[in-house]
Amino acid sequence: MKSAIVIFPGTNRERDVAIALKQATGHRPALLWHRETALPDVDLVVLPGGFSHGDYLRCGAMAAQSPIMPALRAFAAKGGHILGICNGFQILTEAGLLPGALLRNASLRFISRDCHLRVERAGTVFTRHYQQGQVFRAPMAHGDGNYFAAPDTLKALEDEGRVAFRYVTPQGETAPEANPNGSIDSIAGIYSENLRVLGLMPHPEDLVDPLMGGTDGKPLFEGLTEALAA
Amino acid sequence: MNATVDAALAKSFGLNAEEYASVLAIMGRTPSLTELGIFSVMWSEHCSYKSSRVWLRELPTTAPWVIHGPGENAGVVDIGEGLAAIFKMESHNHPSFIEPYQGAATGVGGILRDVFTMGARPIANLNALRFGRPENPVTKRVVDGVVRGIGGYGNCVGVPTVGGEVNFHAAYDGNPLVNAMTVGIAQKDRIFLSAAAGIGNPVVYVGSRTGRDGIHGATMASAEFDADSDTKRPTVQVGDPYTEKLLIEACLELMATDAIVAIQDMGAAGLTSSSVEMAGKGGVGIELDLDRCPQRETGMTAYEMMLSESQERMLMVLRPDRQDLAQKIFEKWELEFAVIGHLTDTGRIVVKHHGRVEADIPLDPLAEMAPSYHRPYLEPPAPAPLGDVPDPIGIEAALLKLIASPDLCSRAWITDQYDSTVGGQTVKRPGAADAAVVRIEDHRLALALTTDCTPRYCAADPETGGAQAVAEAWRNLSAVGARPLAVTDNLNFGNPEKPDIMGQFVAALRGMGAACRALDFPIVSGNVSLYNETEGAAILPTPAIGGLGVLEDASTAIGVALGTGDTLVLLGITRGHLGQSLWLREIAGREEGAPPPVDLEAERRTGDFVRAAIQRGGVSACHDVSDGGLLVAVAEMVLAGGVGASLAPAPAGLAPHAYWFGEDQARYVVATQNPATLLREAAAAGLPAAVIGRAETGGLTLPGGVTISLAALRDAHTRFFPAWMAS
DSSP states (O other), rough: EEEEEEEEBOOOOHHHHHHHHHHHSSSSSSSEEEOOOOOOOSSSEEEEBBOOGOOSSSSTTTTGTTTTTHHHHHHTTEEEEEEEETHHHHHHHTTTSSSSEEEETTSSSOEEEEEEEEEEEEEEETTTTSOOOOEEEEEESSOOOOEOOOHHHHHHHHHTTTTTEEEEOOOOOOOGGGTTOOOOOEEEEOTTTTOOOOOOOOOOOGOOOOTTBBBBHHHHHHHHHHHHHO | OOOOOSSSHHHHTTHHHHHHHHHHHSSSSSOOOHHHHHHHHHTTTHHHTTTTHHHHHTSSOTTTTTOBBBBBEEEEEEEEETTEEEEEEEEEEHHHHHHHHHHHHHHHHHHHHHHHTTTTTEEEEEEEEOOOOTSTTTHHHHHHHHHHHHHHHHHHOOOOEEEEEEEEEEGGGOOOOEEEEEEEEETTOOOOOOOSSTTTTEEEESSSOOOOOTTTTTHHHTOOOOTTTTGGGGGGGGOOOHHHHHHHHHHHHHHTTTTTEEEEETTHHHHHHHHHHHHHTTOOOEEEGGGOOOOOSOOOOOEEEEEEESSSEEEEEEEEEGGHHHHHHHHHTTTTEEEEEEEEEEEEEEETTEEEEEEEEHHHHHTTTTTTOOOOOOOOOOOOOOOOOOOOOOHHEEEEEEHSTTTSOOHHHHHHTTTOOOOOOOOOTTTTTSSSEEOOSSSSSSEEEEEEEHHHHHHHHHHHHHHHHHHHHHHHHHTOOOOOEEEEEEOOOOTTSSHHHHHHHHHHHHHHHHHHHHTOOOOEEEEEEEOEEEEEEEEEEEEEEEEEEEEGGGGGGOSSOOOOOEEEEEEEEOOOOOOOHHHHHHOOOOOEEEEOOOHHHHHHHHHHHHHHHEEEEESSSSEEEHHHHHHHHHHHHHHHHTTTTEEEEOTOOOOOOOHHHOOOSSEEEEEOOHHHHHHHOOOTTTTOEEEEEEEEESEEETTTTTTHHHHHHHHHHSSSSHHHHHH
């Protein structure tokens, strides 16, 4: 699998994603500056976490206007695979590549702690190494992760099986206390219509090494590598 | 500003009559306003260390692994594999009281710049915080603002905040302490220094534009507060972590080339201190043309530009043939890049604006004739010994009350607002171990990091308290299995012109120095913050210690979580010292007695043993015994592991409350699957060691059979912050 990471000014989790991708694929992903206007020949593009343009405007709103975005849209239109994590998810919603929006956390505070995610749609290129309904752990670290969408959008996401992950208790149940940012219907991640664009708030890339507390995020990157092997 | 320059104006700038006389002697004429401004900030306590310098010289600062000690932007130590750790701690106390969010945020920004200006990528932030009583109406606002500010800055720049400490005490009601520490990593042969060189070389300004914020911030930080401190709000700077992030990346990209001759961040006293110090250290002159200085506002004067403390700015001397290369890098990162001057052979700083010379000062006398005071001091009186104190409420109730108290309760409400995992190298997150552990990317090496100080000990006996702060930092590093290497300090005290305060300072440094020598733990960087008083009331003396240690193999790091099947072994001697303990304060309502004595030889022997035992693999968890004593340490291990324990009775001859809550030093609780081996090794090393309990299913069972459920323990431990913030 050939992969690339887009770096916007203020992106700060590109190294974490690069480590996870290198571990899964055996080689380092390409790093693309947001002013590039073309993508190299890759199977996967990752938009990592951070504070693009400081997030002084709505999170991701300015990055969604970056010079690289037309190329990214064209890549998505041809069926390319895109993974947006945290700020990357916010950018994908601002760019219209995923529906809905990420609002301020319900607590109005930044939240950095491990959460538990339930796999709502296994068998995609992103989740093929997880089981349907499997619960795994991932660190969250964001101030604006409160997913929101209009009722008809939510209905479409549910009807089409495009909810990727939900925040749950360690036992796998949705509950207000397990949904720290207040996301509607506990939604932590969603897919595009063709299931090739995934956005999620938590950071599976930060849990790929037992030394850092676990490997719960590893199957995502290994699954991608297997699915997108040239 | 259109003031007449005279002794009265100098006084309002913080220069006393003798200091102003020195200015006149150096200049041979009445200085201009800009010149007076430069003298006043360079000779402020904050920049000149005029009250502390003679005593700082007494501290040990060298070791074979020390590459750069005090005098550079940050301390540099060799950590092996061709790498250096670069670290420092710095205070932002006064600004954080006036404007908590921005004060704390810019404290983080400033210390980050001190570290990356030397060529290091920052890999960890810590912070040592002291606040007033929770009951004090302003405390909640200050805590909330400081925590949001630290998070707001650190989270955005993408440097994990991995550790620190928080205390509450009435002495900080009007003067909280915000001490921020940054640790970075560089190739040890790629360290960047600040001494300018090369006559004619361009002086380049990069980063944010200069505005009118923070003018005279260094002067403010060198005076006591009064009731109308609110009027000083314009002296607080405003942080922009996004620009800082770009500045980090741009500087590191430029540092990978050979373009930089010298570099320094614009911190306290901004353009003044950076240009004066760079030229002064290099023994050259410097000429600045302020017409070329990037400005955020119109109509700024030379005085304002030279004294502005606008954030996220750096000053560099470049090789002239690399100027274009450097400019391209900063343009890519969308940052200001301006050649604002050049180096000269005059030995003077010359500042021009609108074609006029606004300042022309000889650099050597500015540095050499800077005031240095040997201020009068009073040796602190010995504390009255504490007599017998009866136990009013019993062990169980005391434990539940102690672990719910503001000084001992869970810090999760705070640490949950700090991104502790960005970078993907955080091995031990906040609360998981006695020190944070962060691996170096692409290496097995890891750093262990901690901040420590027990201000109530320092208040009762500054010398013992100073030694204890160093010893506890060393102990916390040893408890994760790391080899302690070096210290950065942040010396927070009251008004040094008062002999009793100066006496606290002198005694605390004596204790620190003795401990650093005994433990081979030199001080390589630091910061002094004096005049921490509001309306004449001083803070507790608070010499915060930032400790750094190294683990050759990150996977050997040990946390505090008790595991199934573990046996608890106490190492060290327990005498039941209750003087100045948290039990005495929280349960008996008294702040009295002497702090626990510090036996540096015992510290060293015990710590060396623990570290070796961890490296041999015979330890599953380890926790030093500090605030709250033995039972609090055990409860914290139980809570971290989610595994219960049953405890053996206190030994005969010691009152149970003194045994369980005394704060005798040089002790560790070690959890092991092989207690017999550990006891045998301890005996061979001549160390007192005893089995005090075992891991159990269920809760924490106290001697006598009372069991506290894990849920009850956890509820007590986590209750305070959320309830307080919601109140």
